Amino acid sequence: MGRPDGAARPGLTPVHRLPEPRTPGRYRVAVVCLGNICRSPMAHVVLESRLADAGLDDRVEVVSAGTGGWHVGDPMDRRAAATLSAAGYDPSRHRARQYDAAWPDAYDVVLVMDETNLADVGGRSERVQMFRDHDPEDPGGEVPDPYYGGDDGFEEVLAMVERTSDAIAAELADALGDPA
Ligand code: 4NP
Numbered sequence: 001m002g003r004p005d006g007a008a009r010p011g012l013t014p015v016h017r018l019p020e021p022r023t024p025g026r027y028r029v030a031v032v033c034l035g036n037i038c039r040s041p042m043a044h045v046v047l048e049s050r051l052a053d054a055g056l057d058d059r060v061e062v063v064s065a066g067t068g069g070w071h072v073g074d075p076m077d078r079r080a081a082a083t084l085s086a087a088g089y090d091p092s093r094h095r096a097r098q099y100d101a102a103w104p105d106a107y108d109v110v111l112v113m114d115e116t117n118l119a120d121v122g123g124r125s126e127r128v129q130m131f132r133d134h135d136p137e138d139p140g141g142e143v144p145d146p147y148y149g150g151d152d153g154f155e156e157v158l159a160m161v162e163r164t165s166d167a168i169a170a171e172l173a174d175a176l177g178d179p180a
Contacts (some may be wrong), residue, residue: 036066
């Protein structure tokens with residue numbers, strides 16, 4: 001997006017670039033994991049923070065959801081919230097939602113955390129990618145589920161989410177440009 005030949009970021013194939021906006025100058029991102037209490041909420045909060053830093057928060061909307069509905073209405077997992085708080089983010093506004101199959105037709109891009117999520121939303125498509133397709137250090141992998149592990153897993157998720165959100169915000173800044 002914004003780089004028709006992809007040459008400005010060597011090594012990126014077209015699948016690693018965000019789809020074109022449905023509405024020029026605006027963008028809507030949906031981030032999806034299994035429970036919407038750990039990974040996608042962390043990505044949601046960090047990406048919103050990066051977009052605000054870039055002055056894009058009035059033109060880019062971020063939502064998150066889980067493919068499963070067990071935690072709908074719940075706040076973030078306390079370990080995810082603690083990891084975000086310790087890094088200076090505000091986890092308090094999150095409430096879990098469930099993914100809706102209409103989202104790839106509504107949002108500009110649906111970014112999933114792992115291969116199971118990808119299968120659950122029907123696989124890759126024009127509007128469905130892996131979140132870490134945009135990881136500038138190690139693109140194409142999964143954000144591993146930290147739910148059943150220790151605190152280290154949440155730190156690892158935060159590092160992946162921060163560097164990937166930096167790259168997504170930079171790509172959107174480039175694509176959306178200055179406000180009209
Ligand atoms: P998340 O983690 O998909 O990153 O939010 C999980 C949260 C809850 C469950 C599994 C994964 N669960 O089985 O309840």
